[in-house]
Amino acid sequence: MTYLAKPKFHHPSLPKNALGYTHRDYEGSISTLCAGCGHDSISAAIIEACFELAIEPHRVAKLSGIGCSSKTPTYFLGHSHGFNSVHGRMPSVLTGANLANRELIYLGVSGDGDSASIGFGQFAHAIRRGVDMVYVVENNGVYGLTKGQFSATADRGTKSKRGVMNNDSPIDMVGIALQLGATFVARSFSGDKAQLVPLIKAAISHRGAAFIDVLSPCIAFNNHAGSTKSFDYVREHNQAVNKLDYLLGRAPIAVDYAPGTLQVVEQHDGSKLVLRKLKDEYDVSDRVAAMNFLARHAAKGQVVTGLLYVDNEPEDLHLHLATVDRSLNSLGDADLCPGAATLEKINASLR
Amino acid sequence: MSVISPIRRVNDFVVRFANVNGSGSASANELFARAVLRMGVPVAPRNIFPSNIQGLPTWYEVRVSQAGHLGARGGVDLMVAMNPQTFDKDVASIEPGGYLLYDSTRPMPASRLRHDITTVGVPLTAICNAEYSDPRQRQLFKNIVYVGALSALLDMDMAEIERLIGEQFKGKDKLIQPNVHALQLGRSWVLENVSCPIGLTLARADAVGERIFLEGNAAAALGAVYGGATVCAWYPITPSSSVAEAFTRYCARHRIDPETGLHKYAIVQAEDELASIGMVIGAAWNGARAFTATSGPGISLMQEFIGLAYFAEIPAVIIDVQRAGPSTGMPTRTQQCDLLSCAYASHGDTKHVMVFPENPTESFAFAADAFDLADRLQTPIFVMLDLEIGMNHHLCAPLAWDDSRRYDRGKVMTAEELEAGRDFGRYLDVDGDGIPYRTYPGTHPTKGGFFTRGTSRDRYARYTEEGAPYVDNMQRLLKKFETAKAVLPRPVRRDAQRPAKAGIIYYGSTAPAMDEAIGMIEAEGQHLDMLRVRAFPFHQDVEDFIARHQTLFVVEQNRDGQMRTLLVNECGIDPARLIPILHYDGTPITARFIANAIGAHLDDLKVTPIRKIGA
Numbered sequence: 013m014t015y016l017a018k019p020k021f022h023h024p025s026l027p028k029n030a031l032g033y034t035h036r037d038y039e040g041s042i043s044t045l046c047a048g049c050g051h052d053s054i055s056a057a058i059i060e061a062c063f064e065l066a067i068e069p070h071r072v073a074k075l076s077g078i079g080c081s082s083k084t085p086t087y088f089l090g091h092s093h094g095f096n097s098v099h100g101r102m103p104s105v106l107t108g109a110n111l112a113n114r115e116l117i118y119l120g121v122s123g124d125g126d127s128a129s130i131g132f133g134q135f136a137h138a139i140r141r142g143v144d145m146v147y148v149v150e151n152n153g154v155y156g157l158t159k160g161q162f163s164a165t166a167d168r169g170t171k172s173k174r175g176v177m178n179n180d181s182p183i184d185m186v187g188i189a190l191q192l193g194a195t196f197v198a199r200s201f202s203g204d205k206a207q208l209v210p211l212i213k214a215a216i217s218h219r220g221a222a223f224i225d226v227l228s229p230c231i232a233f234n235n236h237a238g239s240t241k242s243f244d245y246v247r248e249h250n251q252a253v254n255k256l257d258y259l260l261g262r263a264p265i266a267v268d269y270a271p272g273t274l275q276v277v278e279q280h281d282g283s284k285l286v287l288r289k290l291k292d293e294y295d296v297s298d299r300v301a302a303m304n305f306l307a308r309h310a311a312k313g314q315v316v317t318g319l320l321y322v323d324n325e326p327e328d329l330h331l332h333l334a335t336v337d338r339s340l341n342s343l344g345d346a347d348l349c350p351g352a353a354t355l356e357k358i359n360a361s362l363r
Numbered sequence: 364m365s366v367i368s369p370i371r372r373v374n375d376f377v378v379r380f381a382n383v384n385g386s387g388s389a390s391a392n393e394l395f396a397r398a399v400l401r402m403g404v405p406v407a408p409r410n411i412f413p414s415n416i417q418g419l420p421t422w423y424e425v426r427v428s429q430a431g432h433l434g435a436r437g438g439v440d441l442m443v444a445m446n447p448q449t450f451d452k453d454v455a456s457i458e459p460g461g462y463l464l465y466d467s468t469r470p471m472p473a474s475r476l477r478h479d480i481t482t483v484g485v486p487l488t489a490i491c492n493a494e495y496s497d498p499r500q501r502q503l504f505k506n507i508v509y510v511g512a513l514s515a516l517l518d519m520d521m522a523e524i525e526r527l528i529g530e531q532f533k534g535k536d537k538l539i540q541p542n543v544h545a546l547q548l549g550r551s552w553v554l555e556n557v558s559c560p561i562g563l564t565l566a567r568a569d570a571v572g573e574r575i576f577l578e579g580n581a582a583a584a585l586g587a588v589y590g591g592a593t594v595c596a597w598y599p600i601t602p603s604s605s606v607a608e609a610f611t612r613y614c615a616r617h618r619i620d621p622e623t624g625l626h627k628y629a630i631v632q633a634e635d636e637l638a639s640i641g642m643v644i645g646a647a648w649n650g651a652r653a654f655t656a657t658s659g660p661g662i663s664l665m666q667e668f669i670g671l672a673y674f675a676e677i678p679a680v681i682i683d684v685q686r687a688g689p690s691t692g693m694p695t696r697t698q699q700c701d702l703l704s705c706a707y708a709s710h711g712d713t714k715h716v717m718v719f720p721e722n723p724t725e726s727f728a729f730a731a732d733a734f735d736l737a738d739r740l741q742t743p744i745f746v747m748l749d750l751e752i753g754m755n756h757h758l759c760a761p762l763a764w765d766d767s768r769r770y771d772r773g774k775v776m777t778a779e780e781l782e783a784g785r786d787f788g789r790y791l792d793v794d795g796d797g798i799p800y801r802t803y804p805g806t807h808p809t810k811g812g813f814f815t816r817g818t819s820r821d822r823y824a825r826y827t828e829e830g831a832p833y834v835d836n837m838q839r840l841l842k843k844f845e846t847a848k849a850v851l852p853r854p855v856r857r858d859a860q861r862p863a864k865a866g867i868i869y870y871g872s873t874a875p876a877m878d879e880a881i882g883m884i885e886a887e888g889q890h891l892d893m894l895r896v897r898a899f900p901f902h903q904d905v906e907d908f909i910a911r912h913q914t915l916f917v918v919e920q921n922r923d924g925q926m927r928t929l930l931v932n933e934c935g936i937d938p939a940r941l942i943p944i945l946h947y948d949g950t951p952i953t954a955r956f957i958a959n960a961i962g963a964h965l966d967d968l969k970v971t972p973i974r975k976i977g978a
């Protein structure tokens with residue numbers, strides 16, 4: 013048996029959240045990824061975010077494609093339904109799942125190969141449609157699972173561990189997400205839990221297409237000198253534009269920052285995104301400025317992180333399709349079948 | 364030159380309209396077909412069209428048959444030649460003794476006409492130019508004018524045509540009078556200038572009965588509405604697009620919440636077929652009834668996902684409206700050519716359930732049933748239409764629904780059952796039928812959650828890459844396939860009047876031609892039993908039928924005998940026992956073809972000789 017069960021031992025002193033759940037209730041089975049893989053830190057951040065938000069674990073559906081990153085949904089939220097689909101096609105499966113039941117939280121987990129290479133089209137179209145989801149790309153610039161070939165996010169001029177040069181232009185997932193109308197766009201680093209956890213919380217509470225590109229170094233194949241996706245490189249070139257505090261409910265904000273350095277975005281559910289600006293000119297509600305800012309900094313080799321854009325009046329696919337409030341999967345015969353009398357009328361109209 | 368007398372027939376002939384694509388002729392042609400129906404005479408119309416929107420030739424053929432033969436017949440008795448580009452070929456295709464109706468505004472030289480047919484020239488353009496100044500009106504009304512001309516030539520009931528126009532423009536009443544006027548223009552010109560009627564005539568009959576006139580694609584879409592589909596994801600492709608379009612139309616009429624105006628359905632035009640099947644799988648995994656409609660090229664793109672749905676045991680309904688392959692070439696021609704690519708779709712050991720409706724009535728019923736079957740069997744179900752069924756109007760039995768029927772959502776474990784401590788193993792065969800229980804996401808806070816993946820898991824959905832659980836699971840899937848046989852539509856047998864040593868196996872859109880062909884074969888003194896296969900995997904009846912006959916013909920519309928291959932493969936039949944009768948030029952199979960092909964074989968087999976039938 014290769015199944016690794018975690019001992020279900022609940023220490024009485026483990027902290028509980030508002031629903032009475034402990035961290036353990038949000039964990040999954042033990043990770044089989046390489047020790048030190050960035051992806052494991054992201055799983056930990058997801059567990060932390062769900063714990064802090066006091067989400068009922070089974071109200072989350074986890075979906076992924078194929079890759080080391082796409083394996084991670086087994087390692088968190090063990091009580092949730094998960095779907096390890098096919099390579100690059102998680103977005104369509106998630107879209108369909110979301111159509112069936114709008115009441116769950118949809119967490120899509122993918123890799124840079126999964127979303128920028130084979131699944132680039134599906135990624136783009138799910139974002140375009142405004143599917144209400146949290147879409148996390150665990151971005152390491154390589155295909156970890158198939159042993160280190162370049163993915164489409166690898167920067168031009170970087171060398172693989174085996175010394176192969178990448179001459180192709182990189183795809184910037186964040187830039188694409190902004191261009192295609194994602195209503196929540198962020199970038200973070202698996203090594204910066206303090207930044208990542210509030211971003212995931214904010215993304216979960218966002219009612220639209222939320223995209224987070226998380227740089228997540230591959231210890232095995234892309235953590236060497238000359239890689240722009242290594243721990244050292246990302247740490248040295250990280251330019252955070254803001255620091256996010258996520259506030260639940262309608263608690264007043266204690267303002268103790270200099271005027272103009274704080275930006276507060278109130279979301280539909282009343283939650284507040286309190287952003288301490290680290291770059292004076294940065295405005296998270298300005299999509300075009302965000303794209304411009306990113307392009308300028310990318311040209312300097314810098315990795316811009318933080319909450320990059322948020323629309324506090326997002327629209328989503330269900331709104332566009334004008335679907336009923338009840339989940340479609342809860343509708344039965346009485347709601348769906350027009351019945352024999354109607355069919356008789358249809359027959360009559362066809363004579 | 365032989366003297367051929369003009370064909371004289373009542374309620375039994377073929378009219379073909381040769382038009383230019385995009386000239387607005389479709390609705391006029393359909394008006395003609397419907398008017399014949401309203402006179403109580405069965406018709407079988409067919410579109411023959413290229414994959415262009417404007418400018419290329421298109422034909423509409425109406426077979427009039429009081430005897431009720433609804434398959435294609437072959438040959439044309441009256442050609443309405445409205446396309447100068449194809450004029451010569453169209454004239455050449457008329458049966459000797461047949462008739463030609465053409466626009467004689469510029470009369471054709473005798474060299475381009477034929478002596479063995481009757482030519483009726485009506486100056487359609489001149490009539491329209493004299494009457495209308497707007498070029499668009501001239502073009503559109505020209506179509507109605509020739510219907511008016513036909514009404515006189517064939518002695519049709521004018522009142523029926525006028526009534527149909529009234530129904531067609533109900534709500535846009537201003538259009539009724541001008542259309543009726545155009546009709547009269549053509550009719551009176553012909554009555555004044557041509558001796559009417561010609562040898563082909565229509566006489567009121569009572570041979571239509573309760574039957575309805577409907578396209579298979581619309582019927583399948585309505586079946587999806589009745590079957591409870593709430594999610595439809597699709598990518599446009601001829602000849603399947605009109606399934607999703609009809610589903611959209613029917614949903615707008617029957618699935619809108621009257622209080623809120625909100626939709627009890629979601630339809631997404633996906634970016635490609637990979638995405639459409641992915642959405643269907645995601646929705647079905649999450650407990651909604653979901654389907655896609657596509658054609659062969661789409662099936663090709665969906666292969667990987669279909670395999671996942673098979674292994675992960677996810678209900679999914681795929682309506683495949685088959686057309687000739689490949690993606691370019693003959694996309695608007697009919698064939699039954701996707702059987703193998705659907706039956707064994709994807710990598711790894713996979714087998715899939717297919718149903719084969721014969722006409723729109725069964726397209727409706729099978730599409731609705733497919734959602735029950737998918738939920739019951741937790742696997743993809745292919746509803747195999749083809750262009751012939753899907754994109755043509757067919758005269759068929761009325762659609763039926765039993766209000767006491769309830770959706771069979773299959774084995775779904777509820778929160779209450781989980782709470783009560785019922786053992787849940789996603790891939791555990793508790794009932795011995797190979798079908799396990801599933802749970803919908805979000806059912807219970809701590810029980811019944813599982814991680815869906817293709818294989819590499821045990822009966823409780825726990826990850827494992829060991830061989831024994833893999834084999835165990837694969838064997839269970841086979842058992843489930845076996846279970847399917849009993850719940851799928853049974854084959855339909857029609858025995859000859861006396862004991863027969865030979866049998867015919869056929870399916871789908873071949874049915875009407877087969878029904879007619881067996882009459883021709885019997886008229887020659889041959890007796891064969893027939894079996895119409897309606898589902899794959901095959902019911903035991905199919906194997907029994909094969910075992911009971913010495914000689915077997917498998918009639919289908921593809922080059923490679925795909926149904927025959929499935930019979931050989933799945934039932935272990937000696938290939939030599941199954942004689943393929945194959946029609947695959949893109950036109951629908953005809954009774955003449957079948958009768959001749961089977962007749963030739965019976966000759967060869969030295970069963971009582973049979974002479975060639977028809978031409």
Ligand SMILES: Cc1ncc(C[n+]2csc(CCOP(=O)(O)OP(=O)(O)O)c2C)c(N)n1
Nearest residue numbers: 079080081099123124125126154155156157
């Ligand atoms: C259709 C298909 N092609 C190829 C593969 C092989 N494959 C598995 S994972 C993978 C790349 C994964 O890369 P990424 O998404 O970046 O994930 P990582 O392992 O780096 O986290 C590939 C090419 C596959 N599973 N399916």
Ligand code: SF4
Nearest residue numbers: 046049080156230231
């Ligand atoms: S190969 Fe790379 S991405 Fe995969 S688990 Fe190891 S470190 Fe992580």
Ligand SMILES: [Mg+2]
Nearest residue numbers: 123124125154
């Ligand atoms: Mg990667």
